[in-house]
Amino acid sequence: MGRESPAEKALILLRTRLCDPNFIFRPLCESSDSNYSKLKFLVSSSITEACNNSILLLGPRGSGKIAVLDLVISDLLQEYPDTITVIRLSGLLHSDENCALKEISRQLCTEHQLLFSKMASFDENSQFLIAMLRECGLAHKTIIFVLDEFDLFALGKQRLLYNLLDALQSVTSQAVVIGVRCGSAFGKRVISRFSNRKLLFLPPSKEDIQRLLEHILLLPTDSGLPTDYVVEFNTKLQNILADERFEEIINTYLNIDSTIKDFLRYLFRSVSNMDLQSGMLLLENFKTALSNIQRHPKMECIKDCSILELYILVCMKRLEVKEHNSYNFTTVMKEYKSVHDSFQTSDYYAKNVCLRAFEHLLQRGLIEFIDNRGQNQSVEYRPVKLLISFHQLHQGLKSYRSCPAILQKIMDREK
Amino acid sequence: MESETMLCTTDQCVEQEPQYTHIDRNEFSQRRHKKQEEEEILICECKCDEKDLESACGERCLNVLTSTQCTPGYCPCGVYCKNQNSDMVKEERPQITRRATRSSALAKSVVEETDTSSQHPNDASASSDIIKEESPQISRRTTRSSVLAKCSNNVVEETDANSQQQPTLDDLVIGEGESFSFDDLVSSFPGKESQIKELVHLLGPQNSPMLPIFIYGGSSTGKTSIVLQTFRHLKRPFVYSSCLTCYNPRIMFESILNQLFLHRKKAENGYSSAKRCERPSDFVNFLREALVSIIGNPQGQKSGLSSKRSGKANGNMIYLIFDNLERVKGWDKGSTVLSLLFNLYDTLKMPEVGLIFISNTSPDTYDSNMGYVEPNPLYLPDYTDDDLGQILMRHQANKKLYTSFLSVVLRPFSRITRRVDELSSAFSLLFRKYCEPITDLGVFPNEEMKRKLFSQFQPHIAPALNEIFKVSTQPSTEVEARERKPKVSTRKSRGYEVADQLDFHMSTSAKYLLISAFLASRNPATLDASLFDSTGGSNNRKRKRKVSEKSMEQKETAEQELLIKGPGTFPMERLLAIFQCITSVAEDPLDDEEQAQDGLGIQDGHCGLMSDVLLQLTSLCGANFIVKGGSCPLEGSTRYRSTVSEDMALQVARSIKFPLSKYLYRR
Incomplete structure (x- = not known):
């Protein structure tokens, strides 16, 4: 498809880069004290020394643990071809040990061109695993187990972990278990078997961010794009990167979401706003992306409400201020009536209309039932709670296009 | 099995087209089919030898010993497995055809049953000069949703x-x-x-x-x-x-x-x-x-x-x-x-x-x-009023007329809801109302006409606001019903629409049952004895009220509690007892003049009252007037709860001239 304009090509290139973790994390791995080199050293030493090992990768979600691990593994696969087998499990999918063992055998079978039988029982699968571990150990081949979402394996009886780690200690094998996790709580039984090696993934520093920005956004000269376009694009981009306002925008974003994945998401949003006519990235794109990505869902919900729904919200808030610790639709209706009686509002509607508005609020997620029990109790009597704070409601009413003055007054008075 | 029965019946009623629905498997009325999870599948340890087919899942098979059927596709013996339900084995079903005479039908079906080669249905019908069987029309669906x-x-x-x-x-x-x-x-x-x-x-x-x-x-x-x-x-x-x-x-x-x-x-x-x-x-x-x-x-x-x-x-x-x-x-x-x-x-x-x-x-x-x-x-934010107007304007024949209509209704209605679906359904009826004075729907309204239409239409807006979400069962009668309703709701200053007549029919005993359920839900059980004694309980109530007036605060919290908790639950025995009490009171000619008038009618119906009261109760449950709650952990019996609002209960009571307020305990 050669009819794409250079701008479109550049956009596709940038988007492909942003969706490719291998590309993103490569430059962050260069220094010698990076997690990449530490991890690579650990794994490769256990390959060369033919021993068992276990490592834990810790860090907040989206900090690129799996991406770095993938880089390490792909490099090692090139370095030591035919000696590494990688088994990948995810706690989300295989937290059930039966299922996990099946998946392990399936992956082992496809790796070694064996016939996998879905009929194999748990026992057969675990015997198969132990046999494979032994065989691989004898052949000096390393099996790397990657356990993503490690927390979920550590829940419950932990039979898989226990079996696996136990097998590693008893059998002459050669395996590396790498756990990847975001949480912190841990079971004793597992930790006693797991080595204490941990790698911590921290949010990127300012320099890293700067490096990433240049690495991702600058167009390469040898990609088949017209040279003058690339030069123009890159100079404009350099100007933006040097701009103080840009730095400010990036800082406001990083103050809220600081992991690399979040940052990539933001860049993706900015890049997709690129104007294809001019084909240049502008400061505007970064600004709009910031406002688009940082939403205030509750405020938006309040803005979407009809006036009757606002009345109900204010009534609930009033009840809360009056320290009624639990309330339901009927008590809210009573409050609504008393508001109407004392202020003579023009918006007084029948009960069934209010009930529908109440249900709309439930749908919007502004209020919710306190308990999930009481299914046979009708909606009117089930206790509810507000999911927005006083301040949010107040702000929401202020920014509402045509908020009735009476509601504002009530809210001001309650303050 | 099914094919056999069909064969038997076909020649009995050749003229009449029998109605059959094909079911793939038995449908049990008392229990549902259970889906077997992959984890629950039991796999035996038989090893099948290709030469010795008898070795496959025979008497020594684990599943045979535990009286379990091997699951096809999971049994290690595969197709040789003998531990299978005989009707699970797929066989060619005989083609069912309808014959002119009995003998030929028999002969043909026997032939077809023996000849298991898969004969294409079309070929079969083409080769035989007989009435073609109505093959069930398979509606082909798209994979996408509607x-x-x-x-x-x-x-x-x-x-x-x-x-x-x-x-x-x-x-x-x-x-x-x-x-x-x-x-x-x-x-x-x-x-x-x-x-x-x-x-x-x-x-x-x-x-x-x-x-x-x-x-x-x-x-x-x-x-x-x-x-x-x-x-x-x-x-x-x-x-x-x-x-x-x-x-x-x-x-x-x-x-x-x-x-x-x-x-x-x-x-x-x-x-x-x-x-x-x-x-x-x-x-x-x-x-x-x-x-x-x-x-x-x-x-x-x-x-x-x-x-x-x-x-x-x-x-x-x-x-x-x-x-x-x-x-x-x-x-x-x-x-x-x-x-x-x-x-x-x-x-x-x-x-x-x-x-x-x-x-x-x-x-x-x-x-x-x-x-x-x-x-x-x-x-995606909700639509603003202008957008709503634009959307509602689409597909309208007379845009000018509709604009003038929208300028009247959109503003008040969008205060209640801003959802397009709800607004459009509410407006479709209202627009008809708005157009009523006009004979020609294609007319372009001028200022004077707009004013006239507005003045005629205005009284309808306020009541319509309160009916916006009402689901009308008969849209055709809705318009006529509307004419009556405005008067009612204008009289009630609150705007609650309370029609004098009930808009549904119900037997007298069901009405009594409804009222007794309402009373049982509303009144505390401890007061039943004093409320339903022979005198009707009105004296006791006054005394009670004086006591409660002493402490206003206590009263308020009790009221609050009632609003929070909603109607209470009650066992069926209590419901029946109250039902008996109020029906017997209603019978009493000395009790009230009003009731004496139609006391006869009730007495007539009373003979059958108790007999089918349980049936009435189930039908009231089905109509959602009474909800069956969970069973009480102590008593173990099912508890009921009435969902009827007070207005509705009063309405029902009025229709049978029952003095409900006399029995209602007020805190």
Whole structure:
């Protein structure tokens, strides 16, 4: 498809880069004290020394643990071809040990061109695993187990972990278990078997961010794009990167979401706003992306409400201020009536209309039932709670296009 | 078995066309079929020898010993397994044909039963000069949900074409043939231009990967239709699955896989899915397999394309759309499914896959203890009043007239709700009302006419506001009913519409039962004795009230409690006792003059009152006037609760002239 304009090509290139973790994390791995080199050293030493090992990768979600691990593994696969087998499990999918063992055998079978039988029982699968571990150990081949979402394996009886780690200690094998996790709580039984090696993934520093920005956004000269376009694009981009306002925008974003994945998401949003006519990235794109990505869902919900729904919200808030610790639709209706009686509002509607508005609020997620029990109790009597704070409601009413003055007054008075 | 019975009956009633519905398996009325989980399948340890077929699952088989049937496909003996239910073995069913004479029918059916070669139904009917059997008409469904039917008016054509030809990747594109410009797209959604632009930007140019998008906004803000129309405009292949119609993980997984494997459920494959898939882990494996096969050889798929179809899939991206995502929260194990879906992009690691989530609620309502990297949010706000006007104006014959109508009604109604669907249904009736004085609907209203119409229409607005959500069972009579109602509601200053007559029919005993249920729910059980003594209990009530007046505060909290707790529950015995009391009081001619009048009528009906009272109770339960609650842990009997509002109860009481307020305990 050669009819794409250079701008479109550049956009596709940038988007492909942003969706490719291998590309993103490569430059962050260069220094010698990076997690990449530490991890690579650990794994490769256990390959060369033919021993068992276990490592834990810790860090907040989206900090690129799996991406770095993938880089390490792909490099090692090139370095030591035919000696590494990688088994990948995810706690989300295989937290059930039966299922996990099946998946392990399936992956082992496809790796070694064996016939996998879905009929194999748990026992057969675990015997198969132990046999494979032994065989691989004898052949000096390393099996790397990657356990993503490690927390979920550590829940419950932990039979898989226990079996696996136990097998590693008893059998002459050669395996590396790498756990990847975001949480912190841990079971004793597992930790006693797991080595204490941990790698911590921290949010990127300012320099890293700067490096990433240049690495991702600058167009390469040898990609088949017209040279003058690339030069123009890159100079404009350099100007933006040097701009103080840009730095400010990036800082406001990083103050809220600081992991690399979040940052990539933001860049993706900015890049997709690129104007294809001019084909240049502008400061505007970064600004709009910031406002688009940082939403205030509750405020938006309040803005979407009809006036009757606002009345109900204010009534609930009033009840809360009056320290009624639990309330339901009927008590809210009573409050609504008393508001109407004392202020003579023009918006007084029948009960069934209010009930529908109440249900709309439930749908919007502004209020919710306190308990999930009481299914046979009708909606009117089930206790509810507000999911927005006083301040949010107040702000929401202020920014509402045509908020009735009476509601504002009530809210001001309650303050 | 079924075929046999059919054969017997066919010759008895040759003239009459018997009505049969074909059932594939037995349907038990008392219990439901249980689905066997993959984990529950018992697998024996038999080893089958090809030469000695007797060795397969014989008497020493574990499953035979435990009286369990081997599951086909899982038994190690495979097709040789003998531990199978005899009727599970698939055999060619005899073709059922209708004969002119009895003897020939018998002869023919015997022949067919012995000849097991699969005779094509068409051949069979063609070869024999007999009345062709009515084969059940199989309605061929599209794999898409009906939402799509709205957008693409050539769905029907598509399905017809597909019945002949092999499905291709292009079936994942809708709206083939016609081009659909961006301007058309924007103009069909008033007030949503910036959001559509944003969506197109996020989807990016052809063949560009994307991060997951999360589209959210209130109901009826056009989330689904905007996404689908955008894809129609872009002509890119996508897989749509709504969590509303796919109401559990398995159905959702299988529907996605069916669409990806270009598999269509039909009679030939017994309406089965492409893959049996229950677990998330299987789903991810199958999904990867399907995506690799589709992305790997799109060219090969396209070569089988017939020349008629011009709608080609653009690019090599596949988009998965998950609609109504908020439903998943209510599922069994919904949180794991949610975290699976949100992490799907990272799990698959395939840049050719785009994920789009559509949800009613904002992303912050999806809190899970697992966490995930949030997808790109895209917010569709509710329509403003102007947009609402524009949308409602579409498809109106007389735009001028409708504008003047909207200028009257839109403002007050949008204070109550801003949902297009609710407004349009409310307005459709009101507009008829508005047009009543006009004879010619094509007229362009001038200022004077508008004023006249407004003055005639104005009294209807306020009551209509309070009826906006009322579901009318008979839309034709609604308009007439409306004429009566305004008077009622104007008299009631509150605006509650309380019609004097009941708008439903109910037997007298059912009414009494309803009232007694209402009393049982409302009054404390301890006061029953004093309220329902022989004198009717009005004296006692006064004394009670004086006591409660002493402490106002206590009264208030009690009232609060009543509002919070709602109507109480009661056992059936209490209901029956109250029922007996009030019916016997009603019979008493000395009690009240009013009741004496129709006391006769009640007495007549009373003979049968007690006999079918339980039946009445069940029918009241069915009509949702009384709800069956959980059983009381101490007594063990089922408890009931009345859901009738006080207004309604008073109305019912008035219709049978029962002094309800006398028995109502007021705090």
